[in-house]
Amino acid sequence: MKWKAFLVVGILLVSVLGAGCIESSNNSTTATPKEITVKDFAGRTVTLKVPVQRAAILSTSALEVVQLLNASDQVVGIPAEAKADAFLSPDLKNKTVVGRRLKIDDWEKVLALKPDLIVNLYLKKFYDVDAFLNRSAGYGIPVIMLREDRLEDIPKAVELLGKLFGKEKDAKAFEDYFNEQVSEVKEIASKIPAERRKKVIMIQPIMGRYYLVNGNDVLAQAVRLIGGEYLVNITVKGYIPVRVPMDREKIIASYGDADVAILLTSSVTPYEKVEELKNEMLKDDAWKQIKAVREGNVVVLRADMSKDSFLRWSPRLAVGIWVIGKAVYPSYYPDWEGKAKEFIKRFYPFLS
């Protein structure tokens, strides 16, 4: 029996050494670095050398920005969730996975990649942000924190990352594009007369429960941008969550006057499931207490990680606002498919 144990230990040793060999053969591209100081979305002042050559990025939205900036080569570490994100090229998805759910499980793995920047989200509810910052400061790795709270932060995030990755030109191109979409939408919204303004709710059904999109969520901001009135504004003891679980009866009792109900897909609930749910809803006499259901104004929209989904805080929301506009005011907004095609062709050409 003993020799078997030795064999196992031996195999383990060899595989560990082997892995080490592969890790250490990485080469970074050389560029003339210069030191700059920026303010991140958490209001922190960060000094770092740009252009960044070896970034470890923990949020998929930031990765989508990097993809758009054509800076994939400057990324060394990605989060596990990136694998499911259709807006990321295979090239990016094949990078080393260093984190999951905004957390780093194994710092050693990160240090082995010798990152010169870590990008993460400033979400105190999800992980211990301060400990994370202290740790990376201890290792001397600068951290840029992003936030996914607001619509107008999307072009700002692109601008900031553009600066850090030395891709100012690509960033500028997207910022202009994004701002153009926003002003076009605003233009249309301004033409909608007050008496035709629609009240909107958005529901994300997950595992048999209903999660309402709250008024502070970027999607609710999009509804207001396209000229709708967003009905759900819930504060729980001074804290405003972006999603509020609510049972059917409370939804019906609270939002009976909604004109449009948007059902969102998610990585848990695929499109067909939500569509099924919508059809059940339209037949259900209780749901019909909501005006939108009674009048058949229930729309299913994708908010998952697929390539047809534009409702996430990321550059894709440039199309997302058109998607929501069309869903709420079909007669005012044009079909968004054209917008989507243009967007993908310009910024994510590998998808077309």
Added chain:
Amino acid sequence: MRGLLVEGVGFSYGDFEVDEVSLKVNPGELVSIIGPNGAGKSTLLRLIYGTLRPDKGRVLVDGNDVHRLSPGERAKLLGFVPQDHVPTFPFKVLDFVLLGATPELGTFGAPGKKHRRKALELLKTFGLESYAEKPYTSLSGGQMRLLLTARALLTSPRYLLLDEPMSELDLKNALLVLQTVRKLTKEGVGVLLVIHDPNLAYLFSDRLVLMKNGRVVADGRPDEVFDEGLLSEVYGIELRLIDCSGETVLRPKLEV
């Protein structure tokens, strides 16, 4: 063929052994198994009832092989009063006696009026009728023995096996159990009793089976088995038989 017939039953577990025991209990007969601690009396009783499976030999109840019967069929033929009972749920005394009806009920059945009447009768016989609605867990050790006996009698089994039913009883209650059991034999029930007190066994039994180290040393009428030399040897102490105004009493010889 009528009778409870034990044929060459053997069983071993570690150092402990029951060695090819044979004995017979006829209908209406009261047979007591006596012997020192560790003689294998209780084990033998469990082998006979069938909760323990013997390595060899067989047990026939009126011609039926006990170990081939289902637990239900077996329970209708044989009643068993266990030596120890760990009280669990505080059943009412009456309900506890009624549990004895289980072998006569179908899978989905529950005891009816007939069983209730019988149970109350039995409680009366054992002087427990005033406790009928009380939790049986509040009974004394002695009353608990009586209750277990009453439970075993509810289905009127053809043979009754009792494992030291007197162990926690005072003299009055012990007599009550023995007299009740004796009465049953008049109705044709065969009784096999494991008992500590040889004198009580002598008084009430038709036959005595004397055991030591898993073997039957003697089997016969009480006056045949009550032999000073034999008993002294089996119990490992010096015993004397005293004639006490016509009654034979076994007494240890005391050195003061």
Added chain:
Amino acid sequence: MKKLALIVLPSLAVFLGIFVGSYPTNPLNLTPGAVNIIWEIRLPRTLMGVSAGIALSLGGMTLQAIFRNPLVDTYILGVSSGVALGAAIAVAFLPFAGIAPLALLFGLLAVFFAYWMARINGRISTVSLILAGIIVTALFSALLSLLELLLPSESLYALVVWLMGSLSNADWETVIYSLPGVLILAFLLFLLRWNLNAMSLGDEAELLGLNVHLWRGIFVFISALMTTLVVSFTGIIGWVGLMVPHMARMLVGPEHSRLIPATVSIGITVMVLADIVVRLLPGDVPVGIITTLVGVPFFGYLLRKTGGGWS
């Protein structure tokens, strides 16, 4: 008096279950809208509460009887870990299959596995079953953790919330899958009430003519099936199976022809009332949190009072 209370209380709970909620439904002046709310939402939700109350309480009661231990309920068999794993598999790999069928399958699988492991030479003891339950729970939880690594954050969060147990997603479809099965099993249990009495004596039941190990298996299976018929739809609602049978026993004693109806009655009352509390809270609080908040102190009291056995 007791009998009356055992009929009135669950009826009252069900009445409240139908007429209490955030949508105004005045029983004296029902609008068509209120009727729709009651019919489509409150009635199925209340009936699911009835189903859960019956199944979880009777499941706990049955296992407490056959293992002669008041601190036991169906979850010791590993049901919850099985259901959790099944739900996670459904979410991770089979989004179209729905959660309930896989949860049901794995819940039962866990029980069979635990039962198989605990069965030594055809015999099955309380201790071995509890240990087997712990082993199965550990194994299934490890598999669940492994699976959780693969799940995106929102699925994980949803899974965690789902597992806390809720009646808010009940509709007629889930009620139809759950309640009739539970009622049939409850009725079956009532038919077997006398055997259950005998089985509550432990191995001594053999002297009463029962094949103890067979019946232990049958009763374990009935309680496991009953529990999974509920928790596969609702998620894990804890502590009801510990609390309710004990309350019922204090009221009517341990004899099952009285205990089963009392357990059903109190089970319905407790479950439906707990759900009404949840309805009156903001958002969609899992009812499992309420039953746990009530159940844990009760369990602690029970443990201290009984020392883990029957006094």
